[in-house]
Amino acid sequence: MNERKTRVIAIANQKGGVGKTTTVVNLAAALSLMKKTVLVIDLDPQANATSGLGLQRQPGYSLYPILTGAADIADVIQPTPFENINIIPSELDLAGAEIEIARRGNHLSVVREALDRVLVSGVFDYVLMDCPPSLGILMTSSLAAADAIIVTMQCEYYAMEGLSVITNIIKQLHDSGVNPGLRLEGILMTMYDGRTRLAMDVVNEVRAHFGEIVYETLIPRSVRVSEAPSFGQPVVFYDPSNRGAVAYKAFAKEFAKRFSSVPADTAPAPVAAEPPAPPSNETSTAETSTLP
Numbered sequence: 001m002n003e004r005k006t007r008v009i010a011i012a013n014q015k016g017g018v019g020k021t022t023t024v025v026n027l028a029a030a031l032s033l034m035k036k037t038v039l040v041i042d043l044d045p046q047a048n049a050t051s052g053l054g055l056q057r058q059p060g061y062s063l064y065p066i067l068t069g070a071a072d073i074a075d076v077i078q079p080t081p082f083e084n085i086n087i088i089p090s091e092l093d094l095a096g097a098e099i100e101i102a103r104r105g106n107h108l109s110v111v112r113e114a115l116d117r118v119l120v121s122g123v124f125d126y127v128l129m130d131c132p133p134s135l136g137i138l139m140t141s142s143l144a145a146a147d148a149i150i151v152t153m154q155c156e157y158y159a160m161e162g163l164s165v166i167t168n169i170i171k172q173l174h175d176s177g178v179n180p181g182l183r184l185e186g187i188l189m190t191m192y193d194g195r196t197r198l199a200m201d202v203v204n205e206v207r208a209h210f211g212e213i214v215y216e217t218l219i220p221r222s223v224r225v226s227e228a229p230s231f232g233q234p235v236v237f238y239d240p241s242n243r244g245a246v247a248y249k250a251f252a253k254e255f256a257k258r259f260s261s262v263p264a265d266t267a268p269a270p271v272a273a274e275p276p277a278p279p280s281n282e283t284s285t286a287e288t289s290t291l292p
C-alpha cells in the first residue's frame with residue numbers, strides 16, 4: 001500500500017466568528033512560505049475563505065458539482081494568486097448541496113470519495129477544510145473525510161461552550177466505523193487580547209481542561225488581521241511583520257511539527273476529550289447532536 005503523504009485537516013467549530021476562516025487562509029499562507037503545497041476547501045456558502053484568498057465566487061466552481069456527481073474534483077480546483085495555494089472555492093449553491101446529498105443517501109462518504117482522487121495524486125501536503133458554522137451534512141461529511149480536526153476558539157467567555165457537539169460528532173464517527181482514525185488534533189485560541197484579564201483567564205481554563213492539545217501559540221487580536229480580507233489577502237502576506245501574521249507563522253510551525261511526529265496513515269488512537277460543564281451562572285440548554 002502506498003503511503004499517503006497528504007494530511008486532511010478540518011478547521012471546525014459550529015460557532016461563527018471564532019476565527020476558523022482567518023485561521024484557514026493564514027495557515028495556508030504560512031505553510032506555503034514553508035514550501036508546503038496546500039489545498040483549501042471552502043465549505044461555507046458565505047465563501048469568506050474564497051474571497052480572503054483573492055478569488056470571486058463563480059457558479060459551478062465549488063464542491064457542489066462534485067457532491068452531486070456533475071463534475072470531477074480536478075475540474076474545480078483553482079489556483080490562487082499565491083504560490084503553492086490552491087482552492088476549491090465556495091458558492092451560495094453549496095447550501096443547496098445539503099439537500100441534494102441528503103437525497104442521495106451517501107452523505108457521509110461523498111466528500112471522502114471525492115477527496116480520495118486528490119489524495120492519491122500526492123500533489124498536496126495539506127488539505128485544509130474551512131467548515132461552515134453549522135452542524136449540517138456539509139460539516140459532518142467533511143469531518144468524515146478528515147484525518148484531524150482543529151477547533152478554533154475565541155478568547156471569550158463561553159469559549160468552550162458547544163465543544164461537546166464536536167466531541168460527540170467525533171465519537172459518533174468513531175463508533176459508526178465511518179472515520180475511526182479521526183482525532184481532535186488541537187485547539188487554537190484566537191483573538192487574544194493580552195491587556196485583558198478575561199483573555200488570560202479563558203486561555204488558562206481551556207489549558208487546564210485540555211492540556212497539551214491547546215497550541216502554545218496564541219493568535220492576538222489585531223485590526224490588520226481583520227482588514228486583510230478586504231484586500232483579498234491573508235495578513236501573512238498583506239502585512240508580514242504584523243503580530244497576527246507573526247503568530248500565524250509560529251502556529252504553522254507548531255502545526256507542522258505536531259504532524260511530522262504522526263505518520264499520515266497510522267494516526268494514533270484518538271482522544272476525544274470531554275469538555276467541562278458550562279459555568280454555573282449560565283443558562284444555556286444542553287447541546288446534543290446526532291449525525292444527519
Ligand SMILES: Nc1ncnc2c1ncn2[C@@H]1O[C@H](COP(=O)(O)OP(=O)(O)O)[C@@H](O)[C@H]1O
Nearest residue numbers: 016017018019020021022191220221222225226
Ligand atoms: N486575530 C484577529 N484579530 C482581529 N480580528 C480577527 C482576528 N481573527 C479573526 N478576526 C475577525 O473576526 C471575524 C470572524 O473571524 P472568522 O475567521 O471569519 O471566523 P469564523 O470563520 O469562525 O466565522 C472576521 O471579521 C475576522 O476578520
Ligand SMILES: [Mg+2]
Nearest residue numbers: 020021044048
Ligand atoms: Mg468562516
